[in-house]
Amino acid sequence: MTPGQILLIAxxxxxxxxxxxxxxxxAQRALRETGQTVVRVLPLLALALPMAAFLAELIPADIGSGLLGPESGLTGLVIASFAGGFIPGGPFVSFPLVLTFIKAGAGGPQVVALVSGWAILGFHRVIAWEWPVLGPRFILIRLIASIALPVLAGLLAELLLPSFPHALARP
Amino acid sequence: MLSFFRRNSSAVIIGAIGLLAGALVHQLRGPAAFRHALGNAADLFLVILPAMLAGLLLAGSLKQLVPTGVLARWMGAESGMRGLLLATVAGMAMPGGPMAAFPLVLVLAQGGADRGALIAFIVAWALNGLQRVLVWEVPLLGADFALLRFLCGLPLPFIAGVLARRVPIRWSPPGAGPA
Structure with a gap:
């Protein structure tokens, strides 16, 4: 068990x-809430982890180490940001997939851009939730204001990476 | 039958992709690679299970401790840089998925929160929502990476809010009068 996990449990x-x-x-309401989420999330996780593991076997290693590799620079950050925007579904799909890219040798800043692109741009969420609830004009304003941010996150990660030598300890 | 698929669409899609990918692995890389992948998945499951249960307990407890009505009041009347900061913090603290977050954004909008604050809230929730970071990112990608990613995301909701106030497009929340 890692220190991070122990901290989380505490x-x-x-x-x-x-x-x-x-x-x-x-306390009972908190427990019931927790129980309901566990029941909803565990089956998804049990399906998503094998899926990600199979995809990891199929994704050619040179995508991770080439297109999104540590040497891919700004181009890699831009590709990762927009690729992230096209990852569908919630965290139970995106994070196991991101893990496959890490295992395939993607660079730290590129993975940061990938996760940030999924979170900020997440086109499936824009279409399914933001459009019906807030309308197209709002989406336009939000996307104009945030389209470059995943790349910016990747650039920040390039600055900070030397302070995080264990960031990509491949599990 | 159809309603079962609709209610469990995530599970059905993930399961279908998993089956397809598993069949391809078996076909292209052989049974050994297939078993190896399943073993990896099982190991990962056991590694992240305790942290995930802890994260979900934390989210469940926080929901009881922080009522959402207070979040709305924090953001409703505020504006300026302070409004953006509050929206960012509120977005990070906001638990739950899009079915909870977007309706709340609409309520905040109709309550008078400006577009900068709303967009800072959405970006903070989507990018640095503490529940998602603790439940998914820390167990799956590791605490070091999660912290790095989190730090890189920290200023972004604020930037998005500042930029959004400068975008020359008129917008008023659905269900409210013209701004």
Missing amino acids: VALIAFGLTLRRGLPT
């Missing part, structure tokens, strides 16, 4: 302790 137990102090019913 923080979760503290937060749950705070709900207990608010009284037993609050």
